[in-house]
Amino acid sequence: MPADAPADRSRRDACPGAVTVHSAADGGLARIRVPGGTMTAPQFHAVFAASAALGDGQLELTSRANIQIRGLRPGAEAKLAERLREAGLLPSLSHERVRNIIASPLGADQPLVDELDRELCSWPELAGLPGRFLITVDSQGDVSGLGGDVGLARVGPDWALLLAGQDTGVRVPENQTVTTVIAAAQAFLVERRQQGSTAWRLHELTEGPQRILRRLALPVTRRRLMVRPAVPLRTGFATPRTLVVGAPLGRLDAAQCRELLRAAGPTLRLTPWRSVVLRGVEPSTIIGRDLITDPNSPWHGVTSCAGRPGCVKALADVRADAAAWLRERPEPSTQRVHWSGCSRRCGRPQGQVIDVVATEEGYEVNEKLTTDTAAALAVARRNT
Template sequence: MSETSRTERPRPDACPGALHVHAAADGGLARVRVPGGELSAGQFRTLAEAAEQLGTGGLELTSRANVQVRGLGDGCENELAERLAAEGLLPSPTHERVRNIVASPYSGCDDGGLLDVLPLARELDTRLCGNPELAGLPGRFLFTVDDGRGDVDPLRADVGLVPVGADAVSLRLGGTDSGVLVRVRAAVHAAILAAEQFLVERAFQASSAWRLAELDSGPRRVADRVRARLAHDDVTAAAPTSLGADPVPAQPRFGVVGRRDERVTVAAGAPLGRLSREQVSIMTRASEAAGSRLRLTPWRTVVVPGLSEGEVEWWTSELDTHGLIVDPSSGWAGVTACTGHPGCAKALADVRGDAARALRHASSPTGGTLPVHWVGCERRCGRPRGRVVEVLATEAGYEVGLDDEVWASRVDADRVSAAMEAARRTM
């Protein structure tokens, strides 16, 4: 396990929540946590209705598989909270900002993982909300529950669980292997212990850290504390399967993403991470034909599991007709953007509007190419890990860059496409 050095934070984290609404340039911004990414069709519909009736309309999907409502008017916070609570989306007001649990979104939908981890994610959420001390976790503290395929483990969570054998789950701390292996029945207990011990170690170091890896030797010290508190028969000595020192970030998938027991799973992408009410409506209708459950992913896609073979083509075509990404070769696939103008006061451009214009100018589908991220200023919010073509707004126009090389500078939105497309095709 790598040693880390201490990072100090001058203030408590100010992550928005459903009750802790952030005052953005375009009005109130509420972030609703969706543990494990699991939503019912009714919950998804309620969120879209609330966004339209109380905010500026449309839902934003986040890189932690949560949902944001923007542009809330004055006094709308209470109405939003009441609607969320009535749909079971606010089970613990004291813990609403700390329910940051990302689970492998295709788990149980195909044969790709070692374990269906959605039940573990649900149990983790229940125990997290039932633990008063853990309401004190920072809003940025992240749990991941990977099903063994290694798709959410690269998010480098503060506390991660990854099955590595028939009855062995590896505890990951600060994105590194802690060396602690527990039985499946003790996995959630180990994750809760790790979160508790993060708070204990943070107090011991008199630190204001938001993330476990920001503590002085945080992963090692918390691992030692967890190991000392686990019961002998919670721990297993099974040999772990290595996921690699620095797992590669998974890419979004679109269209049919899984088949199991004659049921098909489809994933649809939200262009630039935003969904209109009509797009949410078609997704909820598709899910109602297949068990009424949906899953949000950290790649800003929505997964509809359980469709029958006979209807999958029709639903996929409907999702496509509504402007959702179901074809991996779509020019919209792999393109992300920060909030930009008018939602962010620091933005030098309306990056989302300009990205949409540039994509309409793009000459051909760009499947199989590098991701692109548009940002409205040098803070570079939301930039994905790994190799990314960056389109940066500056005072003088846009700059297109990749790997520290500038491909175009001082260009307007209409002239970004050529440089962006060329950079995306670089191997």
């Protein structure tokens, strides 16, 4: 859904989880929350082994640095939950859909994320947060622009408190970060209840950030942090021994998962740009299996929803069409491009994006209708 589209919250938030599985055209869809994006190598192996045994054998990386399994057979939820619990990826059944914490993929903030996650799961009322409610922890200036409901952004020795993606002027000492974020999440639930609202996100409340800030009653500075738009982390070596590996359209097959594990150290870190950060990688390491390591790859910045046949609402096989377009593209786009199987635009990144949207008549590219796939590809190429 585009950022400026009106929100319809008349229905229940049906955001899938690892236990609350969504029924898709290709079977059950489970979304496994990975706060901060960090997984141990055994955990990553456990997830793709679960997909091989219970689902379609592939993994999907999401725009919130989580991971999905598709094609689950009926009744597989209990077996999946058991596997995830044994791997340490399901610490709370009641809170598993609300453990939405994104952190800077190249930062060193996983201990803070882990503490936030434990505290979040310790408050029974916070299980009532919507599955879309998002917390960001930004030490590198790269994820605040993703528009979290509550966020922390590093400012010198302290952290700036962000609400609905904007700096509030509150500065939080290191030892008060967790309590402040939890208090803001609790205040959201109280304010939503008092407004009689069904909002899923903080900005959907009437004067949401202002009212939450008043409830927190924290001192405010006049200086404000300028929140920059989120820019996708490019694939390739980010440092001499830190490699960012992209997954084409965010999808990994079993061979690609094994290739990642072959090159990985003790941990892997998922990013909000459907890529994986590997640390301790030798500069001579070659990653194969059609994974993306070239910072100038034409796949950079291109995303899509599931499309046909996985989604019953999709009007086209957008993955195949996007791949066909990419095969004809000589160089990477200077803008991000998102292919959607219908007007819901699932998985669309935040910010400026060229929208290629399937309709009954063909594709719309930035709301201009074309009559066939070839024309859509040509328009998308001209726009990039």
